[in-house]
Amino acid sequence: MNIKNINHFQNLEIEDILQIIKKAKEFKEILNSKDKIKIKELKSTLELKKIALCFFEKSTRTKLSFEIAAKNLGAELINLEVNSSSIDKGETTLDTLKVIAKYGIDAFVIRHGLSGIIENLEKNINLPIINAGDGIHNHPTQALLDLMTVIEKICQDDLEKLKNLKLCIVGDILHSRVAKSNIELLSKFGVEINIFAPPTLFPYYLKIEGIKLMKNWNEVLDYSDVIMMLRLQNERMDNGFLPKSSEYHKYFGINQIIENRIREKQIFVMHPGPVNYGIEINESLNHYKNNLILDQVENGVYIRMAVMDYILN
Numbered sequence: 001m002n003i004k005n006i007n008h009f010q011n012l013e014i015e016d017i018l019q020i021i022k023k024a025k026e027f028k029e030i031l032n033s034k035d036k037i038k039i040k041e042l043k044s045t046l047e048l049k050k051i052a053l054c055f056f057e058k059s060t061r062t063k064l065s066f067e068i069a070a071k072n073l074g075a076e077l078i079n080l081e082v083n084s085s086s087i088d089k090g091e092t093t094l095d096t097l098k099v100i101a102k103y104g105i106d107a108f109v110i111r112h113g114l115s116g117i118i119e120n121l122e123k124n125i126n127l128p129i130i131n132a133g134d135g136i137h138n139h140p141t142q143a144l145l146d147l148m149t150v151i152e153k154i155c156q157d158d159l160e161k162l163k164n165l166k167l168c169i170v171g172d173i174l175h176s177r178v179a180k181s182n183i184e185l186l187s188k189f190g191v192e193i194n195i196f197a198p199p200t201l202f203p204y205y206l207k208i209e210g211i212k213l214m215k216n217w218n219e220v221l222d223y224s225d226v227i228m229m230l231r232l233q234n235e236r237m238d239n240g241f242l243p244k245s246s247e248y249h250k251y252f253g254i255n256q257i258i259e260n261r262i263r264e265k266q267i268f269v270m271h272p273g274p275v276n277y278g279i280e281i282n283e284s285l286n287h288y289k290n291n292l293i294l295d296q297v298e299n300g301v302y303i304r305m306a307v308m309d310y311i312l313n
């Protein structure tokens with residue numbers, strides 16, 4: 001195993017991914033055990049390591065969970081406050097990172113609005129970079145925490161069950177880095193992936209072998225063990241992708257009728273967040289036992305601990 005960066009899954013073997021998930025579960029067990037000695041011991045894992053969090057695009061879950069993960073492992077954090085940085089004076093992203101690298105950093109965690117920027121940065125910065133989401137391109141740690149959640153909550157830790165699992169990704173596939181990373185990761189494990197999306201929000205280059213495009217909710221409900229809803233990414237859309245968000249909710253969201261059928265069939269529901277209530281799902285879905293959204297949030301901390309441990313140790 002000799003991986004410097006976590007940007008996508010092309011250079012990660014299944015064994016590497018399983019090792020990260022196994023480590024995340026170990027961290028979860030220790031933190032949930034409330035065993036003060038073991039929790040304190042964790043803090044020596046990344047002692048004396050400095051991690052720079054550089055979020056050029058907004059985030060709640062990813063940023064905070066990386067922060068908590070780094071603190072749990074005893075790493076020192078350097079947080080780039082983009083709004084008060086010299087970016088506004090015209091300094092480039094690359095120059096900003098080169099400056100930070102000179103302050104004795106061991107690794108970067110970067111979120112950026114430009115798709116593919118991480119590949120470019122990797123060529124110019126000789127330090128590990130963890131991709132925390134780049135434009136509409138990749139969000140690898142989200143896919144890892146999603147996989148961990150699926151293995152834990154749906155497969156009850158039986159990896160063989162993944163090969164029989166049917167998962168449908170619903171919504172704004174075009175602008176979703178989460179969808180792209182999940183398709184890449186979950187298909188490595190034999191999960192059957194289907195898509196249900198408005199034609200304007202489905203990129204046809206994703207029409208890859210094995211991925212079926214569902215025609216309507218009936219097909220989705222008949223053919224899914226788990227439904228992964230996506231956020232409608234209005235900030236990445238000009239006019240013209242959709243008539244109205246209420247129309248979207250009616251045809252592609254989990255409206256009340258669809259929610260009732262999901263509950264009847266006990267289908268699992270995931271969403272990377274943040275959620276737009278009344279568009280992708282209704283708030284009532286928060287009271288559904290097979291809603292895994294907060295499990296995804298929680299596993300984000302453990303996966304990011306495991307990823308930092310994997311990269312830096």
Ligand code: CP
Pocket residue numbers: 058059060061062063133142272273274
């Ligand atoms: N899922 C996700 O990336 O959420 P944030 O944008 O809040 O980090």
